[in-house]
Amino acid sequence: TGLKDVFKDDFLIGTAISNRTLETQDAELLALIAQEFNTITAENCMKSGEIQPAQGEWNWELADRFMAFGRENNMTMVGHALVWHSQTPSDLFVNASGEQVSRAELERRMVTHISTLMERYRGQVHIWDVVNEAIDEGKGWRNSPWFNIFGNADYMERAFQIAHEVDPNAQLLYNDYNMHNPEKRAFLVDVIRDYKQRGIPIHGVGLQGHVGLDFPDLGEFERSIVSYAEQGMRVHITELEVDVLPVAWDHIGAEISDEFEYSDELNPYADKLPSDIEARLTARYVEVFEMLLRHRDKIDRVSTWGTYDAESWKNDFPVKGRTNYPLLFDRQRKPKNAYHALSKLK
Numbered sequence: 325t326g327l328k329d330v331f332k333d334d335f336l337i338g339t340a341i342s343n344r345t346l347e348t349q350d351a352e353l354l355a356l357i358a359q360e361f362n363t364i365t366a367e368n369c370m371k372s373g374e375i376q377p378a379q380g381e382w383n384w385e386l387a388d389r390f391m392a393f394g395r396e397n398n399m400t401m402v403g404h405a406l407v408w409h410s411q412t413p414s415d416l417f418v419n420a421s422g423e424q425v426s427r428a429e430l431e432r433r434m435v436t437h438i439s440t441l442m443e444r445y446r447g448q449v450h451i452w453d454v455v456n457e458a459i460d461e462g463k464g465w466r467n468s469p470w471f472n473i474f475g476n477a478d479y480m481e482r483a484f485q486i487a488h489e490v491d492p493n494a495q496l497l498y499n500d501y502n503m504h505n506p507e508k509r510a511f512l513v514d515v516i517r518d519y520k521q522r523g524i525p526i527h528g529v530g531l532q533g534h535v536g537l538d539f540p541d542l543g544e545f546e547r548s549i550v551s552y553a554e555q556g557m558r559v560h561i562t563e564l565e566v567d568v569l570p571v572a573w574d575h576i577g578a579e580i581s582d583e584f585e586y587s588d589e590l591n592p593y594a595d596k597l598p599s600d601i602e603a604r605l606t607a608r609y610v611e612v613f614e615m616l617l618r619h620r621d622k623i624d625r626v627s628t629w630g631t632y633d634a635e636s637w638k639n640d641f642p643v644k645g646r647t648n649y650p651l652l653f654d655r656q657r658k659p660k661n662a663y664h665a666l667s668k669l670k
């Protein structure tokens with residue numbers, strides 16, 4: 325048994341599967357994942373830049389392996405992500421002569437991308453992150469090539485409509501980070517209300533949940549869960565982990581990757597995580613799960629963004645080359661104190 329059994333009456337419990345795991349077919353890690361989790365997300369292999377690196381050129385191998393593993397273990401599969409501004413094909417927004425494509429052409433490419441990908445896994449990928457990170461808190465819609473070429477945010481509702489046409493049984497989510505932010509919450513609530521009125525098929529909201537030891541205020545996180553649920557949305561916690569390293573968290577959402585350069589000061593636990601920080605990590609996971617359990621009626625799924633510390637993207641973001649400890653299994657893939665504490669919550 326594993327975490328999936330601990331929370332079986334509450335929500336699905338998931339993880340993300342990395343490209344490395346799929347490339348090496350890491351049997352030991354895959355066995356651990358099958359034991360602990362009942363839902364998996366494709367960490368990178370279904371992103372548009374990976375699965376369709378150039379228009380019309382498809383790379384199915386890793387995604388097919390991801391699907392095979394999920395099917396063998398009867399898991400709920402999550403496709404991530406159909407429309408995003410990051411990790412896109414190099415030629416998505418330009419034509420052969422390097423000029424920006426028209427709105428009509430971008431829409432055509434979006435239809436082809438969504439329908440080709442979703443048709444291949446129709447009935448097998450149960451949940452799709454249809455649009456990822458389209459809102460910039462404080463500023464409204466993100467200023468992305470999608471937004472600029474369309475001239476407005478219509479690309480988002482088109483993406484939901486197309487996805488629903490291709491697989492009417494799939495659960496369709498809008499996914500984003502910093503979903504506790506009151507401005508972002510208010511903006512998204514208005515979008516959902518408008519979509520509902522006009523019959524745009526959106527079924528749920530994914531709160532990524534990249535949290536730190538003190539960030540964010542869990543009360544705000546909780547208010548967001550309640551607000552989205554009040555709009556008829558199912559809530560998914562899609563990319564949970566607890567960053568233990570010093571970070572200027574209030575810069576999240578800005579051009580962070582350019583702002584933070586590596587320094588030893590920003591990487592204080594390179595050799596070992598001190599026991600007092602480990603205790604805070606455990607307490608933070610417990611606090612987050614206790615809050616989520618209070619809203620189990622609204623929440624379908626809680627997924628961590630990876631399984632063990634060595635493989636977390638948080639070792640390289642928003643500062644490259646650090647030693648972070650954000651997940652439930654350590655670098656030796658052993659369950660951490662946080663894992664044991666969560667197991668005792670029920």
Ligand code: XIL
Pocket residue numbers: 367368456532563637
């Ligand atoms: C991250 C992956 O974990 C990394 O391996 C990759 O290099 C960059 O993307 N929000 C998302 C995820 O929706 O797709 C991101 O995943 C993390 C932030």
